[in-house]
Every structure is written in C-alpha cells, then in structure tokens.
Amino acid sequence: MATAPGGYAERAARLPGAVVWAKAPPAGGAGAGLVLPDGCMDLLWSEGRLLVAGPDTRAYAPGGPPAHWAGLRFFPGTAPACLGVPAHEVRDRRVDLADLWPAPAVRRLRARLEAARDPAAVLEEVALERAERAGGPDPLLRHLVAALDAGRPVAATADELGLGARRLHRRSLAAFGYGPKTLARVLRMQRALALARGGVPFAQTAVRAGYADQAHLSRDVRALCGRTPGELLRLGG
Structure with a gap:
C-alpha cells in the first residue's frame, strides 16, 4: 500500500472489519483535516510515536506539524479486547501506547516499526497476534x-x-x-x-x-x- 504526496490510502485488514491505512503529509504543508466520529478506535504510528486513538464523540482536529501516519482502524467495539483497555477510558483522547502496555512490549513493537518498510502492515500483524490471544470481541x-x-x-x-x-x-x-x-x-x-x-x-x-x-x-x-x-x-x- 503506497500513498502519493499529500495522499491517503487504505485497504481491508486481515483482522475482520478492520482497515489498514497510511497518510502522507498534505501537499504544501497544510494541516491535516478533521477526524470525524465513526465509532472506531485506531492504533497509530507517526514519527516514532505509538498512540491509541480512542472513540470520538466530536470531531478531532490534529495538531502539530505535518507528518506521516500509519494506522489500523478497528471495527467498532473490537479494539478494547485487542488493546486491553476499556473504550470509555480513552474516549476523546490520543494516548501513548506506553501508558497502556508494558514497556518491553512497546519497545519491541517500536523496533519492528522503525525497521519496517510498511509500518501499517506491522500494526496489522500485531493486532492479529493480540486478537488471537484475546479470543475475539463479544x-x-x-x-x-x-x-x-x-x-x-x-x-x-x-x-x-x-x-x-x-x-x-x-x-x-x-x-x-x-x-x-x-x-x-x-x-x-x-x-x-x-x-x-x-x-x-x-x-x-x-x-x-x-x-x-x-x-x-x-x-x-x-x-x-x-x-x-x-x-x-x-x-x-
């Protein structure tokens, strides 16, 4: 999966209902657009940071300079079992994964992502591994x-x-x-x-x-x- 400059691309993930996506900085350095409520949670990687995007009840306007992003968007209701955090604890928040997972697990994932040509595919693999251990959503x-x-x-x-x-x-x-x-x-x-x-x-x-x-x-x-x-x-x- 590749993105053109300033572009966004996505594909269906192997995790049922999930979407793997990547986004390049907008052309001309413009800010990112609004992220609208959709019932989903995302596992995100951007510029060395691992984040969990909680479910939004209002539009979210990303801040900071333009950046490359890779993510896995979970089907509504499926992320908590996989990520190990109740959705209401991260509602309307972007949380460092290190605040939710043990430090060694986060370090290993960060090393995999930094070495990967396709970080979004790594996020997909990790989600599949954790979903298998979690036994699936309700x-x-x-x-x-x-x-x-x-x-x-x-x-x-x-x-x-x-x-x-x-x-x-x-x-x-x-x-x-x-x-x-x-x-x-x-x-x-x-x-x-x-x-x-x-x-x-x-x-x-x-x-x-x-x-x-x-x-x-x-x-x-x-x-x-x-x-x-x-x-x-x-x-x-």
Whole structure:
C-alpha cells in the first residue's frame, strides 16, 4: 500500500472489519483535516510515536506539524479486547501506547516499526497476534453495530439481543466508549455523509439516513462535528 504526496490510502485488514491505512503529509504543508466520529478506535504510528486513538464523540482536529501516519482502524467495539483497555477510558483522547502496555512490549513493537518498510502492515500483524490471544470481541456487540447501522431503534435492538437497557449501556461503554444511543447517532451521521458524498441531495440524504428532515440532519452533524454537512463536504470530510 503506497500513498502519493499529500495522499491517503487504505485497504481491508486481515483482522475482520478492520482497515489498514497510511497518510502522507498534505501537499504544501497544510494541516491535516478533521477526524470525524465513526465509532472506531485506531492504533497509530507517526514519527516514532505509538498512540491509541480512542472513540470520538466530536470531531478531532490534529495538531502539530505535518507528518506521516500509519494506522489500523478497528471495527467498532473490537479494539478494547485487542488493546486491553476499556473504550470509555480513552474516549476523546490520543494516548501513548506506553501508558497502556508494558514497556518491553512497546519497545519491541517500536523496533519492528522503525525497521519496517510498511509500518501499517506491522500494526496489522500485531493486532492479529493480540486478537488471537484475546479470543475475539463479544459477538453480541457486532450484532448491535449491524442493527444500529441499519437504523434499528436502540430499545428494539436491546430486546432482540436479550439485553436490558442498563446491561447494554455498561457493555457499550466498555466496547464503544459511550452508550448505544450515541453510537446510533454516530453511525447515522456516517451513513448520511456517505450518501451526501455520493451526490444524494441533503433532503433525500436526511430521509434515507433516518433523520426527521434536513434541518435535523444539519443540527446533528453540527453537534457532532462543529460543521454543517455542506461545510464538511467542501472540506473533504
């Protein structure tokens, strides 16, 4: 996987539902764009730093000078079992991996990454190794993501899964970093932006994504991202 200057590239990972990605500095040294909430967590490598990006409840604006990045983006709800940290402990945070893993393990991974031609592939290998030891994520949570991403109501989904509201909320906090209602909002926003990027008018996008109307779409996207849908599309988000 290669990126052009200022470019971004990704591919499906061997870890189910995950994505391996790499990003080069933007042309002309411009700052990186917004990172929008998507229900995911990432394992990141950049300029000698190993980080875990927790689940976002609002858009994140990366700071610092332009840099090369490599990452593995986990399917929603699957990172905590692999990384060994409950999602709510890293919500809206970028945390040094050394604060979460034993120092020897981090040193070994850093050495592998510094010697690698494709750091993203190393992150993928490490995630696969840890996922195998962890035994995989809770299958009920994968069903929850699928149901909410299809627009199913939270209460009805909880009933279908045989979980009470409080139990579902506790498990969601550990897996996603927030409750199922927030997860549903984030997934709905991502559905809407995908439709809008594909050229669907905003009024139709709102209905198809599950909003009451276009005004509801605009309010919710602004609440999560600080921008309207139109502004995000112009920014390339």
